[in-house]
Amino acid sequence: MQRSALYTILFATAVCIVCAIVVSSAAVSLKPAQEINAALEKQRNVLLAAGLLEAGEKIDAVEVQRRFENIRMVVVNLETGEEATDIDPATFDQVRAAKDPETSSVAPKNRALVQRLPDHVLVYEVLGDNGVEGIVLPIQGYGLWSTLYGFIALDNDLETIRGITFYQHGETPGLGGEVDNPKWKARWVGRKAFGEDGQPKITVIKGPAGPPAEDPYEVDGLSGATLTARGVTNLVHFWLGDEVLGPYLENLSRRRAT
Numbered sequence: 495m496q497r498s499a500l501y502t503i504l505f506a507t508a509v510c511i512v513c514a515i516v517v518s519s520a521a522v523s524l525k526p527a528q529e530i531n532a533a534l535e536k537q538r539n540v541l542l543a544a545g546l547l548e549a550g551e552k553i554d555a556v557e558v559q560r561r562f563e564n565i566r567m568v569v570v571n572l573e574t575g576e577e578a579t580d581i582d583p584a585t586f587d588q589v590r591a592a593k594d595p596e597t598s599s600v601a602p603k604n605r606a607l608v609q610r611l612p613d614h615v616l617v618y619e620v621l622g623d624n625g626v627e628g629i630v631l632p633i634q635g636y637g638l639w640s641t642l643y644g645f646i647a648l649d650n651d652l653e654t655i656r657g658i659t660f661y662q663h664g665e666t667p668g669l670g671g672e673v674d675n676p677k678w679k680a681r682w683v684g685r686k687a688f689g690e691d692g693q694p695k696i697t698v699i700k701g702p703a704g705p706p707a708e709d710p711y712e713v714d715g716l717s718g719a720t721l722t723a724r725g726v727t728n729l730v731h732f733w734l735g736d737e738v739l740g741p742y743l744e745n746l747s748r749r750r751a752t
């Protein structure tokens with residue numbers, strides 16, 4: 495039986511409309527769950543950087559919240575380096591703030607290729623028996639193909655690296671994507687973020703670095719991914735430097751000294 499051309503067009507249109515409705519309703523209904531999962535993944539990365547979660551250890555949302563009981567979230571004003579007590583850390587979204595011209599400004603020229611900086615950022619203080627034992631700081635910047643988002647954690651001396659993680663990036667799996675490799679991330683632990691002049695010094699080199707005690711400022715390169723590795727050095731230097739978290743770190747060390 496032969497169908498008319500009109501019938502074929504109407505049938506194809508109806509199928510398209512039904513499919514579009516199914517796909518868009520799925521996208522809308524799954525969005526809240528995706529957002530919750532993304533927030534949870536971010537929290538897991540904070541714990542990983544802080545050394546409160548082992549690489550490969552699987553923990554559910556309840557356990558994440560339990561481990562977060564030892565973490566104080568602090569919204570920091572980047573310009574003053576002071577805590578912004580008028581902003582609720584629980585609802586503050588740093589990435590969104592960086593996109594909104596009302597809550598961000600054009601970043602100074604930087605090698606991490608960050609275009610805009612939020613006025614405020616979220617940092618995490620790791621609390622122990624003797625007060626703050628470490629801090630987890632946001633880092634972000636360009637690798638080869640994508641913007642990498644992650645955290646770097648420092649010990650109480652505000653110098654020794656506790657850990658580094660990336661919770662979002664689009665680098666090539668097996669090459670730049672090795673920034674996710676727990677073995678590579680472990681190479682950062684115990685090294686020094688800052689040189690004697692107080693400026694960020696830790697650098698991902700090409701090839702292997704020595705043990706932290708002998709080679710505190712260098713981290714093993716990523717084989718076949720020198721450009722991503724260079725991006726990681728650049729973004730760590732930018733965020734730990736005077737133009738971003740410097741005033742906060744200075745405040746913190748001044749407070750420690752008094």
Ligand SMILES: Cc1cc2nc3c(=O)[nH]c(=O)nc-3n(C[C@H](O)[C@H](O)[C@H](O)COP(=O)(O)O)c2cc1C
Pocket residue numbers: 638639665666667669670671716717718719720721722723
């Ligand atoms: C398909 C493809 C994907 C690549 N992805 C990355 C990457 O994610 N990060 C990176 O630094 N280099 C990547 N490279 C390699 C770079 O082009 C460049 O060769 C490399 O960074 C140089 O590093 P090496 O000096 O350690 O070999 C990729 C190359 C190809 C062909």
